[in-house]
Amino acid sequence: MQPLSSLISPDRSGRSPLYLQIAGQLTALIRNGTLQPGHRLLSSRQLAILLQVNRRTIVQAYDELLAQGWLESHTGSGTYVARSLPEMASEKTTKPGGDNITALSKAGFTFRKLTHLNKAVLKSGSRLHLDDGFPDARLAPVDDLSRAYRSQLIRGNPYVRLGYGDTKGSAWLRQELSAHLNETRGLKTTADNVLITRGVTMGVNLVSSALLNKGDIVAVDSHGWSGAMMNFVHAGASIVQVPVDQYGMDVKALEQICEQKPVRLVYVTSHHHYPTTVALRPDRRIALLQLSAKYGFAIFEDDYDYDFHYMSKPLLPLAGADQHGMVLYCGSFTKTISPAFRVGFLVGPEDIISELALLRRIVDRQGDQMLENAIAELMQTGVIQRHLRKSVRIYRQRRDHFTELLKSELSNYLQFEVPDGGMAVWAKFNADIDLPHLASKASQKDLYCSSGFSQRKEFTNTVRLGFASSNLNELEESVSIIRNLL
Numbered sequence: 001m002q003p004l005s006s007l008i009s010p011d012r013s014g015r016s017p018l019y020l021q022i023a024g025q026l027t028a029l030i031r032n033g034t035l036q037p038g039h040r041l042l043s044s045r046q047l048a049i050l051l052q053v054n055r056r057t058i059v060q061a062y063d064e065l066l067a068q069g070w071l072e073s074h075t076g077s078g079t080y081v082a083r084s085l086p087e088m089a090s091e092k093t094t095k096p097g098g099d100n101i102t103a104l105s106k107a108g109f110t111f112r113k114l115t116h117l118n119k120a121v122l123k124s125g126s127r128l129h130l131d132d133g134f135p136d137a138r139l140a141p142v143d144d145l146s147r148a149y150r151s152q153l154i155r156g157n158p159y160v161r162l163g164y165g166d167t168k169g170s171a172w173l174r175q176e177l178s179a180h181l182n183e184t185r186g187l188k189t190t191a192d193n194v195l196i197t198r199g200v201t202m203g204v205n206l207v208s209s210a211l212l213n214k215g216d217i218v219a220v221d222s223h224g225w226s227g228a229m230m231n232f233v234h235a236g237a238s239i240v241q242v243p244v245d246q247y248g249m250d251v252k253a254l255e256q257i258c259e260q261k262p263v264r265l266v267y268v269t270s271h272h273h274y275p276t277t278v279a280l281r282p283d284r285r286i287a288l289l290q291l292s293a294k295y296g297f298a299i300f301e302d303d304y305d306y307d308f309h310y311m312s313k314p315l316l317p318l319a320g321a322d323q324h325g326m327v328l329y330c331g332s333f334t335k336t337i338s339p340a341f342r343v344g345f346l347v348g349p350e351d352i353i354s355e356l357a358l359l360r361r362i363v364d365r366q367g368d369q370m371l372e373n374a375i376a377e378l379m380q381t382g383v384i385q386r387h388l389r390k391s392v393r394i395y396r397q398r399r400d401h402f403t404e405l406l407k408s409e410l411s412n413y414l415q416f417e418v419p420d421g422g423m424a425v426w427a428k429f430n431a432d433i434d435l436p437h438l439a440s441k442a443s444q445k446d447l448y449c450s451s452g453f454s455q456r457k458e459f460t461n462t463v464r465l466g467f468a469s470s471n472l473n474e475l476e477e478s479v480s481i482i483r484n485l486l
Contacts, residue, residue: 007034008051018053019060026061027070030081033088039081041071116233119226126448128478131466133305133424137338139391144383145337148374167365168357169196169345170372176379177345185306186320187329192350195357196367199344200302203330204228206346206356206363207265207300208235216264219257219297221249223459225274228267228302237264248273248280251287263297270318271306272422275453275464279420285318292326299327305335307388308468309421310396325349333375335423336388343367343375395423395468398475402467405479413486423468429461438485445481 007029010021029035042050044058051058062079065071072082152161168174174191181187181194197203204227212218214236220229222241232239240257243250249268257263268288270280280288292299301318319329325348332344346356360366378384403418403425416427429435435452442449453459467475 010051010053019057019064022051022053022058022061023064026065027068030070030085031088035081036087037081037083037085040077041079041081043078114234116230119230126443126446128445128447128474128481129466129469130447130449130478131424131469132450132464133422133466134469135335135338135391135423136394136469136471137340139387139394140338141378141383141387144378145341145374148377149370151377152370152373161369165366165369166357167361168194168353169367170369170376173343173372173376173379176376180379180385181347186316187347188320189347193347193353195346195348195353195360196372197330197332197344197346197360198342198364198367199332199334200304200330201227201231202360202364203328203344203346204231204267204300204302206359207298207328208232208237210352210356210359211265211298212237217261218265218267219254219263220267221269221273223275223453224267225269225302228300232265232267242266244273244276244278246278248278248284249288251284251291254288255291258291258295258297263295265298265300266292267300267302268318269302269304271303271309271314272419274302274304275424275459275462276426277419277422277424279315282315285315285321289318289321289323289326293324297326301327301329303329303331305422306331307336308392308395308423310392310399311420314421319347328352336384336391337375341371341375343372398467398470398472399425401472402465402475402479405475406465409479409483410486424464424466427463427465429463431461433461433486435461435463438482441485442481445485447478447481449478449482 008022008025010018010025012018014021016024026035026041035041041047041062044055044062048055048058062071062073066073066079070082070085071079072084073079155161171191173196174194177194177196178187178189178191182189195203195206197206208231212232212235216235216237217240218232218237219240219242220232221244224241229239240261240263242254242257248270254263254266266288268280270285272279288299291297299318299322303317306314306317317327317329319327327348329347330344333341334344346353348356375384399419403416406414406416406425406427413433414427414429416425419425429438429452435450439449439451449465450463452461452463470478
């Protein structure tokens with residue numbers, strides 16, 4: 001036991017009590033086979049002297065392990081490693097090659113690596129950013145939201161406020177959202193038509209899990225949002241790309257696909273197609289709804305930035321004209337407030353919403369009810385609506401300034417159309433420009449920009465340049481960096 005004492009090294013500056021550290025280290029020695037069942041431990045007095053700690057500390061450590069069943073005590077004989085434990089071979093911590101193997105770095109069991117999930121996770125970091133089209137979090141009504149959140153924490157019956165809630169989400173927020181969507185987007189919903197989610201990604205995941213079986217065909221507008229594609233592939237579906245032109249999804253091409261294959265679901269970003277920002281023309285919207293009724297496929301309408309349209313009134317969603325219950329309409333507050341606030345909504349017929357709520361229980365029992373109620377309060381008091389009006393004015397100004405900068409500073413290097421709405425410009429750089437290299441060099445200047453959409457031939461050297469999250473000075477500096485690099 002004398003050499004064994006050198007394997008126990010409590011940290012007197014640590015946050016954990018000494019007796020728990022000693023108990024934990026003794027447990028580890030038993031687990032790895034250094035201490036076998038039936039081993040007699042030093043007396044509390046002897047071990048206290050060796051470790052230079054108070055004897056009471058060792059007594060507490062032994063008592064802890066006795067209570068947990070790791071040790072057993074025999075009056076007049078001493079304390080032993082419990083004989084009921086199985087014998088364990090002493091484990092080596094290194095391979096012959098010398099590489100460390102720990103349970104924290106490598107799983108001891110096999111698992112599948114899903115290649116369709118291999119996509120870099122975008123994180124905020126650079127001082128400057130021409131991103132994928134994100135909002136400016138500096139504009140968010142954080143003070144109003146924090147006050148509303150605090151009031152939710154301290155007001156009313158705590159058992160109800162802080163307990164389990166409806167898996168469909170806050171009843172208050174669903175009521176407010178239903179009224180807001182009916183007023184602004186021509187829908188005809190009630191709260192029972194609304195499911196609160198953590199964002200559009202959760203909405204896509206729930207619908208994929210509920211509607212898709214292995215081998216089902218999902219038609220998407222080319223080249224769609226990768227977050228949706230990963231969910232469809234994960235559900236076992238086969239993806240069919242539908243061409244997109246200046247008027248949105250080519251619905252005639254979709255009809256030809258439907259004539260040949262049984263399409264289960266169509267995913268569409270109708271208001272501002274991702275990534276090109278073009279809107280689905282009214283005649284194609286009508287045709288898409290007619291095809292849905294004819295061929296029986298569901299439509300997932302991802303309306304990720306409906307509120308941000310600058311040229312005229314935005315086109316109403318497909319969901320507002322749906323007469324056959326074929327459309328599932330999804331949006332979120334990610335673009336309205338900030339990506340950090342994970343609150344979205346999925347709208348559809350009552351029966352499918354109820355089913356999706358049941359499914360949601362096994363994914364994420366419920367959302368942040370405090371946050372949902374706080375947002376409901378801001379909608380009821382008009383804070384969100386005023387914030388949207390202010391944001392639209394600011395983002396329109398930034399769009400105009402940014403597109404002028406692109407024309408005056410970068411017209412020799414790229415082509416683009418001024419978007420009617422949204423938060424990004426879809427630009428095509430000249431063929432001789434290496435976009436990944438440009439993005440890498442920009443990163444060294446503390447500017448983030450995408451390395452481009454290289455997955456499809458028609459999107460070669462194309463990129464989304466987000467303008468909404470940067471103020472006018474930041475946009476000027478960003479464009480100046482790109483110009484100098486080019």
